[in-house]
Amino acid sequence: MASNCLRMKHALIIGASGGIGAAIARTLSQTHCLTEISRSQTGLDVTDPDSVAAALDPVVAPVDLAFVATGILAPEGQAPEKTLDAIDAHAMAQTFAVNAIGPALILRALAPKLSETARVGVLTARVGSIGDNRMGGWYSYRAAKAAANQITHGAAIEIGRKRKGAVVVALHPGTVETPFTEGYKAKKVSADQAAANLIDVLGRLTPEHSGGFFDYAGEEIPW
Template identity: 45%
Template sequence: MVLSSFPDGFRALVVGARGAIGEAFVAQLQGVSHCGGVTAIHRQSEPPLDLEDEGSVARAAQALRARGPFHLVLVATGLLHTPQFLPEKRLGQLHMAQMVQTFRVNTFGPALLLAHLAPLLARERAVFGVLSAKVGSIGDNRLGGWYSYRASKAALNMVLKTAAIELQRQQPNTVLVALHPGTVDSALSAPFRGGEIGRPAALAAQQMLAVVDSLVPADSGSFVAYDGQRLPW
């Protein structure tokens, strides 16, 4: 059974449900027979969510209280490029505005989400998964470049690892996990041959949900790839 580790009627929340992977998560979860409901939030949802606005995060969390507790929360958000910038290849390309915006979306927003949503997690079993990236691994960095994106994902991993230590004491059945989706055919990867070398978002979501299903409380604070491989920090 898909997601058999979750109880009958479990509730799921997908953040960033307008993106390719977020939409795929929602579709997959809606097909799980014992899922009691899937809430999908994004900038245009009800409640709306803007990860760069702390007040928006707080208001969304307050509005979501009536729909919880949540057994599964998946944060499928991320920023690699915009019409104004691409990932930096050299130190000389670093600019404050790009670094700040990248950290606001990739690190600060998910961190605030975790802080506000942790009280809404189910006590019997809960998994809070955030999309990280293998390029955020300091130990695996062999190519360099992509300064802001790499650093923001590495910082996100540290937030998650630190929170896992705290929640292990307070909510021992909660698992926090950083998920590496691999290369997916999406708007994020499109400028980097994503459509040629990436996997369909539906497959990536299916693989990551299988990983989520296998996690136990002792795995909290892990950095895991879509194929179950444990990644170095």
């Protein structure tokens, strides 16, 4: 870590070139020493264990704040399935590789580098909630995000055994104005507003909340 960062908390943004990740980085740039990792910036491939290790190994500990802001709605050229008939095994595997296995590999590499009171937010999605699913469809994306929620929950338990003051949670950012949601009909917020919301929520949570699933307003979402 650079000498001018020694008096600042260390924030790690994984997926820092995406809409939300970039906005989080911009917001934290004045208050934290930043490490930014992404496919376009550092060549990160979250589906490749060697790539994840190569990207995370040089990160200087301790990490005080981390956001995992990686993910895809569907593989390039495809869209979330509206029906069972639309399920494609290869596309589903790709969606799981990025949205579930990717965060697992990142958390594995990140855990030893966390400070005793680290805050870690893994961006998932409300549609990953089984209890809140009343519309069906989006099989691969929903299931992969539900898996990411379970991985985050398990990681929070394990990390909490050694770092009693840590908070590791799954976060739903809302529908954000990014290329990721282009064409999606819903009320959206700007990436900068979403970033501010997520940083605020993660800062307000305590170790008792670790392992939970929260939205951009700090409200708990059912599993």
